[in-house]
Amino acid sequence: MRSVEMKTEVGLLNGTPDKRLYWSIISDYDLKTGLCELIDNAVDIWTSGEFGTPLAVSIVLDADQQFISVTDNAGGVSRADLKLLITPGGSNNSPDDETIGIFGVGSKRAVVALSQRISIKTRHHSEKSYQLDVDNAWLENPTWELPIYELPDFEPGTTSVELHMLRRKLEDADVIEVREHLAETYGLFLERRNVSFLVNGSPIEGRTFSKWAYPEEFPPHSATFPVDRGNQGTARVEVTAGLILDRDTRGENYGAYIYCNDRLIIKELRTRVVGYTVSAEAGMPHFDASLARVIIRFNGPAKLMPWNSSKTDVNSDNPTFQGARPTIIKLLGHFTRVSRALRKEWQSKVFPFESGKIVNIEAEAPIETKRLALPPLPRVNRNHAEVLKDDNKKVIVKYPWTSGLVESMAAVDMITRQRLETRNRIALILLDSTFEIGLKEFIVHKPDLFGFPDLKQLFKKRDDVIKLVVTKVAIPDGLLRRARHYYDQRNKLIHERATVGITNEDVDNYREVVSKVLNKLFYVKL
Ligand SMILES: Nc1ncnc2c1ncn2[C@@H]1O[C@H](COP(=O)(O)OP(=O)(O)O)[C@@H](O)[C@H]1O
Ligand SMILES: [Mg+2]
Numbered sequence: 001m002r003s004v005e006m007k008t009e010v011g012l013l014n015g016t017p018d019k020r021l022y023w024s025i026i027s028d029y030d031l032k033t034g035l036c037e038l039i040d041n042a043v044d045i046w047t048s049g050e051f052g053t054p055l056a057v058s059i060v061l062d063a064d065q066q067f068i069s070v071t072d073n074a075g076g077v078s079r080a081d082l083k084l085l086i087t088p089g090g091s092n093n094s095p096d097d098e099t100i101g102i103f104g105v106g107s108k109r110a111v112v113a114l115s116q117r118i119s120i121k122t123r124h125h126s127e128k129s130y131q132l133d134v135d136n137a138w139l140e141n142p143t144w145e146l147p148i149y150e151l152p153d154f155e156p157g158t159t160s161v162e163l164h165m166l167r168r169k170l171e172d173a174d175v176i177e178v179r180e181h182l183a184e185t186y187g188l189f190l191e192r193r194n195v196s197f198l199v200n201g202s203p204i205e206g207r208t209f210s211k212w213a214y215p216e217e218f219p220p221h222s223a224t225f226p227v228d229r230g231n232q233g234t235a236r237v238e239v240t241a242g243l244i245l246d247r248d249t250r251g252e253n254y255g256a257y258i259y260c261n262d263r264l265i266i267k268e269l270r271t272r273v274v275g276y277t278v279s280a281e282a283g284m285p286h287f288d289a290s291l292a293r294v295i296i297r298f299n300g301p302a303k304l305m306p307w308n309s310s311k312t313d314v315n316s317d318n319p320t321f322q323g324a325r326p327t328i329i330k331l332l333g334h335f336t337r338v339s340r341a342l343r344k345e346w347q348s349k350v351f352p353f354e355s356g357k358i359v360n361i362e363a364e365a366p367i368e369t370k371r372l373a374l375p376p377l378p379r380v381n382r383n384h385a386e387v388l389k390d391d392n393k394k395v396i397v398k399y400p401w402t403s404g405l406v407e408s409m410a411a412v413d414m415i416t417r418q419r420l421e422t423r424n425r426i427a428l429i430l431l432d433s434t435f436e437i438g439l440k441e442f443i444v445h446k447p448d449l450f451g452f453p454d455l456k457q458l459f460k461k462r463d464d465v466i467k468l469v470v471t472k473v474a475i476p477d478g479l480l481r482r483a484r485h486y487y488d489q490r491n492k493l494i495h496e497r498a499t500v501g502i503t504n505e506d507v508d509n510y511r512e513v514v515s516k517v518l519n520k521l522f523y524v525k526l
Pocket of ligand 2: 037040100101102105107
């Protein structure tokens with residue numbers, strides 16, 4: 001029976017969305033994301049205009065009155081386009097344009113997320129001036145119609161969004177945070193002389209992150225290349241990495257900084273997406289690595305940009321990002337290793353070199369075939385084990401038996417960097433032994449807690465050992481479950497005929513579990 005031949009039309013469904021749609025699209029918006037969406041729109045309209053008029057955006061954040069407004073002179077919204085301001089999905093942007101807006105939800109999400117009574121006033125060039133009022137009553141009413149009001153004329157080309165009855169209390173501290181956030185998010189726009197933002201009347205100074213150090217042997221490197229997305233178009237990518245001069249005291253401002261069409265999407269990203277894993281180039285994020293930064297700029301059709309829908313994170317599955325990822329990982333990995341290798345000599349070998357040239361290099365092929373031509377690493381006179389032991393010096397002096405555990409973890413890390421086909425299997429077995437030995441050391445060195453149990457008997461069953469340990473130290477169930485899983489994997493490797501495959505993720509995951517548990521037991525930092 002073929003259903004195609006059987007079907008008969010029996011009526012029409014009306015697919016008009018329910019107003020409830022608004023609640024879903026606002027749910028993950030905060031003050032900063034909301035304000036940025038409104039500013040994005042002004043920036044988009046301004047960049048697409050041919051007129052060279054300067055862009056001015058004025059933001060008012062009034063904690064006394066609990067009132068917010070965003071006013072721009074980007075051109076205004078024409079009468080025919082007013083509906084774009086309230087229709088979810090309504091947009092004038094083509095996905096092929098190099099804009100920030102693309103999803104057609106930004107302004108709607110922003111205003112509704114922040115406020116219960118919204119007024120939008122706009123004047124498209126020298127046309128008439130209009131006002132729309134959106135409030136809770138309209139949001140709860142099933143109808144989609146909204147009155148348009150005409151106003152006495154105000155400044156041509158201006159749009160002002162006014163937010164009353166804020167959903168979350170606006171605090172004075174928010175103003176400082178917003179200022180910083182805007183300075184960074186729009187740093188590349190604010191660098192241009194014809195763009196200015198005011199918050200409560202005072203201008204925002206743009207902030208960018210190319211604060212490179214230029215040591216003779218390790219100057220910053222940059223690769224500029226296209227990512228061809230077939231008939232979808234092409235995105236341009238610039239990946240620049242190096243050691244930085246502006247490391248903050250907390251040592252947190254390193255990692256990846258990503259812009260899409262000149263707007264900062266995320267900063268200080270330190271995840272496996274950009275190469276921070278035990279087994280890959282950058283290793284795990286660590287203080288020693290905190291001089292390595294990579295700045296990635298994607299430009300091109302909005303539909304090719306690797307951002308999430310609120311533009312607060314990178315979408316690492318996006319093929320444009322994937323095309324750039326090998327270069328990102330290579331460059332960040334290189335400078336991470338340089339940062340580590342020089343860690344005792346930053347003062348003399350990095351910070352004095354404040355000027356120089358960025359070296360241009362070729363991009364890494366999307367599938368790793370070519371190697372980047374990078375200068376050789378500085379000779380490291382201390383190996384990884386020494387570094388880890390140095391980090392845990394105090395603990396090791398106090399509890400000498402932790403030395404072996406620290407060295408085992410260093411050995412795991414070294415093995416995962418070898419070109420051995422079965423390195424993950426070896427690493428897993430070693431991790432599991434380290435875990436077990438850690439438990440044993442804990443029990444035998446705490447006779448006050450555990451007395452002198454018969455170890456041979458006790459260690460016949462891992463579960464019994466763990467049960468005993470958790471009577472004295474709280475270890476989160478989640479960690480124990482993960483440990484259990486990898487213990488089973490190890491047993492399969494040892495006792496079963498077929499060999500299970502162990503992935504890089506498995507090793508990273510188990511390493512994290514073991515290092516967390518050892519930290520709970522002995523305060524070692526691994
Ligand atoms: N400040 C503004 N000035 C002029 N037009 C605007 C402004 N804000 C929004 N618009 C118009 O409303 C449309 C919808 O905006 P938005 O919901 O943010 O979606 P998107 O930015 O994805 O297009 C924009 O495409 C633009 O045409
Ligand atoms: Mg928008």
